[in-house]
């Protein structure tokens with residue numbers, strides 16, 4: 001394939017870059033490693049500042065993609081090799097099959113018989129799902145696929161032999177792409193909270209992360225939108241948000257992920273909507289809510305049943321009846337505080353998912369994000385370049401397209 005622009009990563013930043021470039025007449029190939037577009041935004045229950053569901057921003061972009069013949073979308077696809085430089089990149093892309101045959105309603109019937117269940121990574125392992133699945137109701141492109149980890153399962157092979165809806169012998173394809181410019185928008189993954197020993201994640205079921213919370217609050221999530229204690233599905237009477245869980249910490253992520261304070265304030269509202277009487281606690285080092293986000297903080301500060309503590313949580317331990325007890329030193333009073341809650345939510349940060357082994361010339365910042373404007377032809381957008389929110393990711397993606405157009409225009 002020949003294209004003007006290759007965009008790697010089909011999250012909100014990559015999608016924005018792809019449609020902006022295509023709408024000024026450039027040919028674009030958008031490559032996404034999952035079988036659906038949208039990145040982390042699809043996993044949110046609602047997103048600030050407007051607190052609308054992910055589809056309110058994504059739907060219009062999916063329509064722009066569908067209607068524009070200049071955008072080619074490859075899903076299940078990721079680069080294995082990239083050579084060359086500005087004006088003349090050569091990318092080798094591996095495209096995984098979905099392993100399905102037949103139309104949607106045939107697959108829907110067939111999926112009911114699927115005998116194999118796998119961990120649902122889309123829902124951060126909070127439930128098991130059938131290996132033949134649709135990822136969620138927002139998926140674009142919408143459709144079934146077989147989870148790769150089930151391909152070699154003997155029960156899945158028996159299922160494939162009995163039903164004509166899947167073909168486990170389908171092979172990955174290799175696509176060679178010549179592109180004049182590349183935008184990297186490979187985004188982020190949540191920091192692994194099991195590494196923060198003192199906060200109990202992975203050991204205490206009622207300690208969850210902020211991304212677990214997004215999925216719990218979502219109607220398509222493991223609890224169908226009901227926020228409950230994971231240990232026994234009991235309602236929440238008290239909950240605590242633990243800011244900077246692993247962030248601004250030399251032992252974990254030394255940097256601030258910029259959105260975690262806002263994410264917790266947003267999630268405070270998720271709980272408040274479902275439990276008007278719940279006692280909610282937020283433990284901050286300091287609240288980072290610049291610009292108009294300050295209104296959000298003030299609104300939560302005005303909630304009589306939300307208690308804000310100035311102090312970093314030092315440990316979380318098991319208490320009676322499934323509760324957990326948080327210990328923090330209040331930096332204003334110097335006193336140790338202990339708070340017992342049903343649910344502790346760790347505000348973990350964002351880690352860049354940049355594979356720099358693919359091509360020489362990508363420079364990274366000391367924290368692993370792509371360094372832009374370093375004289376190379378690598379252009380980045382979204383969280384691949386630094387932690388940021390959706391609106392800023394979109395602005396940066398549009399700026400990245402301008403840089404790409406300058407390269408394309410020179411050739």
Ligand SMILES: Cc1cc2nc3c(=O)[nH]c(=O)nc-3n(C[C@H](O)[C@H](O)[C@H](O)COP(=O)(O)OP(=O)(O)OC[C@H]3O[C@@H](n4cnc5c(N)ncnc54)[C@H](O)[C@@H]3O)c2cc1C
Nearest residue numbers: 009011012013033039040047048078187188382383389390
């Ligand atoms: C708990 C939490 C809540 C948040 N809530 C909000 C909110 O309410 N409002 C807001 O504005 N922001 C919010 N954010 C921030 C928001 O998630 C990011 O701004 C947004 O995801 C950035 O989009 P992106 O496209 O840069 O990255 P991503 O969303 O990570 O998308 C990157 C895409 O690239 C793909 N990819 C990665 N590697 C490859 C590869 N090698 N080949 C092909 N594809 C690849 C990924 O599969 C993914 O689809 C929140 C963040 C957190 C942690």
